[in-house]
Amino acid sequence: MSKAGYYDIDDILAVQERVPCVLQVDLDGLGSASGGGASKVYRNSRWTLPFWMADRLNEEDYVDMEVSPLFSKRANRMYAASPESVQLRSISQHFYQFGLQMGDLVPEIPHVLRNMYMQRVQKIARIAQQGQNTEAFDFVQSLDRTEARLLKQCQQAQGAIPEWQQNKAYALTKASAIP
């Protein structure tokens, strides 16, 4: 958490991702927080908390944080098996950012993410250069926020040279704010 980009909006959104936790102490008067009506929650009951809260409480030993289902052993095997067909967007909008945050706690996450990112980035580069086709469409739909932004920037950069060669780079256009 300390390494997070403080002003990075994606980092802030990424730590909203919920992780399962096991409570380590009895808490009085917080029953409503766990959804039940009881006034007291006992240790060893399970909560899912946003990562930013769980991380802090984990440090102070109030809860024991468990590995998010996003990076369970089974999920990791899936990422390793077919990196290009994983539907990252539906798993989490901020998949990589969250992975970077979790990486401190689970040693294999960086390796899993690295392999996946390498594979997917090459496909992103291919799409940016060759343009989208129907085969690529599904892949583009599966990109998480980080990858989607990368693809957009690559496409803009790729488009810049043809645009300039056709003398469109100098054309003044109406601002989008003007109707």
Added chain:
Amino acid sequence: MAITTRQQEGFTMPELEYMAQCEDITIVPLHRMERLELMRGSVGPFRPPQKTQVPLWLAVMLKRSNRCRIVAPEWLSYEHLHTLCKREDQPDSMFTKLPLHYLEIAHILLTNAEDDLVDSQGVRRLIQDLREVRQSKTREGLRMLNSLQLQMDNLSIAEINEIRPLFAHSFDMLRRLDELAGTSDASRQQSQNLFADQSYSEFDDTFSSSYLNPE
């Protein structure tokens, strides 16, 4: 002033074209003219039919007012580009050597001084071919992507600019992931430190400590 995302990510093509206009080019003046004192130095005097070196923007200006003929650079001839194209097309070949601003210079000359080029249509086509071959090569180069370095010699500035966001962002992500992997297993970190990482972190340490303790 508002900065668009495109400008944060590198240069825009008009900016690169502006930079390319400072490159020197040979012209044959058609009128007598005295020496010109410019900020970057003096050019001329112009004595037809003696060739002189002038910056590209001046050549274009003189060309527009019909005061000179531009001598096409050696690499911008049909034969030369044709051999380059062939060499570039061979499998496992490196990038061939071309001027840093070859795309921009070719574009400027093809729009402003088409009549001074031999077979301008052929040249235009070859430049486009060359660009496409090189583009597919940079794509191949992507396979070598890692978090330490990537070497592609003889890329022109426009081509670098084209792939800049991709490389900048993926390097950044890979570096962050490697850093994380490094903190989780020490042996990996050691092997990484053999490379540039060490000098950076040492520099950071001394810098931050001297910053914290001014004495």
